[in-house]
Amino acid sequence: MLSKKTQYAFHALTYLAENQDKGPILISEISEMRKISLKFLENILLELKKSGILGSKKGKGGGYYLIKPPEEIGLAKIIRLLDGPIALLPCVSLNYYEKCENCQEEICGLNVVMSEVRDNTLKVLENKSLKDVLREH
Amino acid sequence: MLSKKTQYAFHALTYLAENQDKGPILISEISEMRKISLKFLENILLELKKSGILGSKKGKGGGYYLIKPPEEIGLAKIIRLLDGPIALLPCVSLNYYEKCENCQEEICGLNVVMSEVRDNTLKVLENKSLKDVLREH
DNA sequence: TCATTAGTCTATTAAAATGGTAGGGAATAT
DNA sequence: ATATTCCCTACCATTTTAATAGACTAATGA
Structure with a gap:
């Protein structure tokens, strides 16, 4: 959340x-x-x-x-700025990556699934801007 | 996270x-x-x-x-159980819905976008099971 | 110049969430 | 009976979250 x-x-x-x-x-x-x-x-x-x-x-x-027009202000950027990582696991975060301690990422099934979740989330957040959440647009 | x-x-x-x-x-x-x-x-x-x-x-x-075979244990269920809502906002959560205080959901642009994020996330998590994150599957 | 306006900055605080610990109690197999 | 193993309640330390306080700095204009 x-x-x-x-x-x-x-x-x-x-x-x-x-x-x-x-x-x-x-x-x-x-x-x-x-x-x-x-x-x-x-x-x-x-x-x-x-x-x-x-x-x-x-x-x-x-x-x-x-400073910039609303269509140039991406939603992902705002979230990352104030809330940190968007990904569900540190080991699949693009901007706040941290290595897993107790599992090998290459063979970790969770890693694969959570990467997919991240991509699906970013597909929306990176392509929507402030303009898209205004009342009149 | x-x-x-x-x-x-x-x-x-x-x-x-x-x-x-x-x-x-x-x-x-x-x-x-x-x-x-x-x-x-x-x-x-x-x-x-x-x-x-x-x-x-x-x-x-x-x-x-x-109790059940791994393929019947959905990832979304486990997350909801231990972490609560998967959605990014209470007002777009399917399982932990809470009304927005200061905005009318019907005309709220954020609501629309965050619903889309939720759907994209669930598309993965609801269709993947424990079996999908095992090493050998 | 001086009062007013309005953002800047640092610190503090209360409450909640998170991650983890302690120590009996209850059920079960041998 | 007793060793084993999960069950349960309570507790604790730390961090995060949300909010507040108050002094400071910069800009404006009469």
Whole structure:
């Protein structure tokens, strides 16, 4: 399951996407509109900014905004950023790979199946963008 | 990611499947062969027994054994049993469904995408059995 | 320049989940 | 009877999750 953090990130990002024309959006506005704890959301948006997904502006008229158009922001990237691996096992993770301790991957049947699950999952997540989860698209 | 509990369960179950002909297998044997903490494994096997996947026998000559042939033990079932939902969001889970608080599912784009992910994942997990993850099959 | 606005950063906290341990109790075979 | 083996309840330590607090920095504009 995705963490609340990631779920909130999606809420916030879609809000930003749906209001792109309005210029920078206040954290507090997103917090109110999408019912997310203000301080928690602060952390999340900051993290998204540091990863190059969002831009920000301080002072009056400031706020957060998308740096790239929604169709260029992949869902897999967001999940990996905030939740870590998408794969079900460390030994089949593409981005967070860790070797199995007690089984030889080459002959491990689980490895094969879980790789297949990963591929099927990524087939969706890597090819869908923020744009695909907006209300109007 | 699957918890250690679930990963250990798979290790134990494949061991049991690969040694079905030997009659009941001791927890301690599985623990040693698959390098799993004995006491932790006890809990796991007990849980699998209570769910009707394993049978057990006490006293000398006792141990755990598969009740059904490996090809009838689905991977999705084992994961759900020990780790809970397979879906990435509560509102798209088939077995552990929970309503979204702050979004209307009918018009929620995330809901659509995550349902697709779930279906793609289940397409693999529901159609693969313990037999498919054994070394010799 | 100075007050206001708004993001940045570090630390803390409470609760839950995870992974593992301890130690009897109950059933069974010999 | 007794050794064997699973059964059961409780407990514990650590990590993760979700959220909060508060001070700091940067930008704006009157």
